[in-house]
Amino acid sequence: MTPGGELPIDAHLPAIRQALAAHSRVLLVAEPGAGKTTRVPLALLNEAWCLGERGASRLLLLEPRRVAARLAAGFMAESLGERVGETVGYRMRGESRVGPNTRLEVITQGVLTRMLQDDPLLEGVSGIVFDEFHERSLEADLGLALALDAQSVRDDLRLLVMSATLDIGALLGVLGEATPLLESQGRSFPVETRYRPLSFRSNSNSNSNSSSRDDAASQQAIAVGEALALSEGDALVFLPGVAEIRRLARELASRRPELAVRELHGRLPLEEQRRALKPEADGRRRVVLSTAIAESSVTVDGVRIVIDAGQERVPVFQPRSGLSRLETRRVNRASADQRRGRAGRQGPGLCLRLWAEEQPLPAHGEPEILQADLAPLAFELARWGIVEPSALAWITPPPAGALAAGRRLLQRLGLMDEGLLLTELGRSCIRWPTHPRLAAMLARAGELDAVPLACALVATLEGRDLDGEQDLERTLQARLAQPSAHRQWQREAQRLARIGGVGLEVTSLAPLGELLALAYPDRVAQRIQHDAGPGRFRLASGGLATLPERHPLAHAELLVAAELDGQASGARIFRGVAIERARLEALFPETREWRASLEWSEEQGRLIGEQVRGLGAVVLERKALSSLPPEAVRQALLDALRRRGELPFDDSAEQLRGRVSLLRQALGSRGDQDCEDEQDWPDWSLPALLDDLEAWLGPHLDGVRSLDAVARLPLGRFLLDSLDWSLCGRLDALAPERLEVPSGSQIRLDYTPCLEGRSPVLAVKLQETFGWRESPRVAEGRVAVLLHLLSPARRPLQVTADLASFWANGYPEVRKEMRGRYPKHPWPEDPTTAEATARTKRRS
Known part of the structure; x- marks a missing residue:
């Protein structure tokens, strides 16, 4: 790239200036090569709203990647004949090149979140430009949601969202229909x-x-x-x-x-x-x-x-x-x-x-x-003081299951209380710019007199050069012995050490297992005594994990897995460190307390109860249980259902799930501006329902002591009871159980295909559809019903979602073949004007 030269975006700069002078929010769609990243921010620096009442203020340009941020800052500084850090600078995690005269800061997305959290009013900032927003990173979505919230008390703050491609409808739904939309062609060759x-x-x-x-x-x-x-x-x-x-x-x-x-x-x-x-x-x-x-x-x-x-x-x-x-x-x-x-x-x-x-x-x-670990998002929401995510404007709301999992992790780490707000430990983690897991480790490392080791460990775990199944302890030893040979690691470790107010002198690696347990209490693993041999472990979270039998840790009684391959069962441990039982008990006081534990035995078909002490599913000691507490019974049954990975729904419950699934697909997105629903239709997919068992099924398990008894419960009614009343009232109108066909028959729709993203099915005799010119539709006319047209003997003749096309193209052949086989039934030349019937010609 070289400075100067005419770019397509240049012709649109006056319109962009004018739009931002009159509005606080603007959308810009500019194709690749238009020059939006480097031309637009510079063109805004001397606007009246950007200069501010007290003199020049700053403009923030958000870039999704560090490489792009550095390059954009360098290019714009060069175009001004300056060095980076004068008028144009950049700021990212662990690296900053800004000066007292910097007016335009190119920042990565996580930096914006920290700036907003530190100063919700963004004093001294006149505007934020979101570049390449189509990438829809989690931090960009969160940054926009927080910026919109800040804008509610700072109406002079400008927001410009720009990208090569944007979901215009969804963005306008969040920013407001009156938001100006500007478009620019790119500079591209064939x-x-x-x-x-x-x-x-x-x-x-x-x-x-x-x-x-x-x-x-x-x-x-x-x-x-x-x-x-x-x-x-x-x-x-x-x-x-x-x-x-x-x-x-x-x-x-x-x-x-x-x-x-x-x-x-x-x-x-x-x-x-x-x-x-x-x-x-x-x-x-x-x-x-x-x-x-x-x-x-x-x-x-x-x-x-x-x-x-x-x-x-x-x-x-x-x-x-x-x-x-x-x-x-x-x-x-x-x-x-x-x-x-x-x-x-x-x-x-x-x-x-x-x-x-x-x-x-x-x-x-x-x-x-929709697919990320939401523990960091849950932490930022708690820091912002948000309990209900709906209090913020989201293009895509965070999924309830993933957000709940993130909050459970924060509570397990001791960073969040039952009211979903940060604890004292959680607030102490704010200064550590890393994942909440690692922040919890850094914040508690002082208890082990191991802050320097924690800084070195976090820099190692977050490093991009840790490949394969490298031994974590040996890797740390090598880096601490020759830090200059690992420059990137050294810079990050030293930066963390400065935040912690310590040097980077590490005298012992003995607390390594304890430090990892502080960050990964759910990944503390206990070796399973099994005939299959060593290398099989049960995680504190309840899952299984494995190591090769010849691995040095395969015979360890207890270890902490720092990295797993992500499989829900039988996960492969890539990096782990052994931990002594006494150290685990000292680190987690709850391991010394006895609690009732019940588990459903598939082999015996009953609940087995005992008293245990340990960490989650890691049991350090056990003894017999004299009685079965109701709450423990309920939890054991829910856990057993989750392990099975299925729920005993009858056909009516499956039909109900299919109806709601269809409406969620057709009407459930808040980005859909034609949707009149005040709430989204819920996610009743099997994984989502398994994640949320405590909410919709748990209250109905009083007195239930077996999975067979669970299967006899009216699960469909429980689901319907959990549906918001405003949606429940519209369910029958939007997705009726039965559809009246032209013959007058009320025929049942099959909604189970909707669970796999397909259309509902209506199996109907062909003669009963005479008079229909087009396929029937549900969900406010948005979804065509898939017709299974049957012969008089109720055998399939045609499957179609386009009845008009079938009448014109397929029906003449069907008529030619079927009228001789079923002469007692009508086969008119024009079925769209014929009278529909469920009977033969003689009885009609």
Whole structure:
């Protein structure tokens, strides 16, 4: 990138200034290459509202990634003929380049949350620009919600939300219908798109994952060579993760040594990231292998070719297990188009997509708030003083199950009280800019006289260079012995030590297990005495975890798992540290208290009760229980249902779930401006109901002592009783149990397909639908019913959701074939005007 030059956004700058002069909120949709990131903020600095009554005030520009923040600040400073830290600076976790005259701060999204929490009125800040908002990170969603709340008492604060693609309807629903919407075309050149699906070699060994991965890298390298032969310029290859990048880098190095192969991902030092963005000084053709970091914000100079593997890797949080799992998914269509656009930023380009053209892609990616660990969000809401999330304006409200799981974790850590507000320990964690788990460890490390070790440990756990199954204790020993060999780790550890007011001198690693237990009390694990051998553990949270039998910790009685692979059952432990029983008891006083424990035995088909002391499901000692407390019985039954992973719904309950699921899909989003419901239709999917058993089923288990008795309960009625009255009153009108067909019959709809996202089904004899010109619809006409048209013998003739098309195209053939087989039944030439009947011709 070089300063200067005309950009498409320049023509829209007067309109943007005018809109922000008259309104406190503005939406800007600008295509890639328009120049919005670097042109718009500079154009606003001298506006009257930005200068403020007391002189110049600051403007904040939010960037989703650190690399983009540094590059944007550097580019804008260069365009002013200045250095970063003068008029334009940047601020991110652990790094800041701002000065007394800085007016424009480029910040990462977490910094905005901390600024708002420290000063809810944002004194000295005149406006916030949210860039690349389409990425819908959790921190961006939270930052916008808090900024809108702050704006309610600071009406002079300007908010500008801009991106290449936006869900306009959802955003206007939050910002207000009167919010100005401005649009700008991007600067792009023609991009030829070709599809080139990979063809893998057959492998008789189906378990050879490494072989298949190498095969993928080999095929990708061939595709890179083909693309380089088809077009000039450098190539940008999008891959889902660092492992795939490194495999392809090795493959290209062996096949095409004349190429300059560069990696671009968040684990790299800044110097290497910058080098990847610039053409080679010696003129060699360059192939940049990147994660989604290059999808938006940054421009990779010299790129005229994009090769897209069509995948992305996202962390998905599982509320039931409290763990996150990285999932590799098909890239969504919006992201694929963003990637394609990278080939046309500086000239005509080529995009080679490594999948078949007919391969369907989801339209958009899910907002992070729907799939993330919400413990950090729960902490920030408690700090803001919010108990009900609905008190803030959300584009996508936080899911109830994930938020409840986050709050349970905070309570387990001692950071949140039963009123969902921060405890004294929670307030002491505010100064630590890290996940609440690690903040709890840092805040309590003084109890163990181990604050320096805690700082070193947190820097290690958060580091991007901790790969594979490295031994945590040995890793720490190596870094503490030679800190200069691990610069990034050293900087982060020293920064934390400064916050804690200590040096980084560590004399012993003995408290390592206790420190991890402070952060991960739910991941304290006890070895299961089992005939299958060592390496099987039960977590305090109740789940199972494993280590290879030859692992040094496989025989440990107790350990703390710092990292798991995220599977809800049988999770693989990647990093752990042993902990002594006496130290665990000293750390958690509740382990010395006896409590009643009941568990449903599938083998014996009954509740087994005992008195235990321990930490969650980790039992240190047990003895017989004389009686079964009702509350313990209730909890044991709920836990047993969760372990089974299913609920004994009868058909009526399943139909009810299907009806509500349909309405949730069709009407339940608050971003839907045509929806008149005051509340969202609830999530009655099986995982959500299992997460929320205490609320809707728990109160009805008095006197129930077996799972067979649970199966005899009217679960559908319990669900209906839990439905908000305003929704309950509309249920029959929006999703009727029966539908009247033209013959006058009232026929039952089948809503169970709606549980899988499909349409409700009406199985009806074809003759009873005469007179209908189009398929019937439910949910305020938004969803067409799937008709199963039956013969007089009630055998399927046609399945259609488009009855008009069937009458015009399919019915003539059906009539020709069926009128001879069923002559007593009417088969009119024009069924849309014929009289419907449930009888034969003789009785009609």
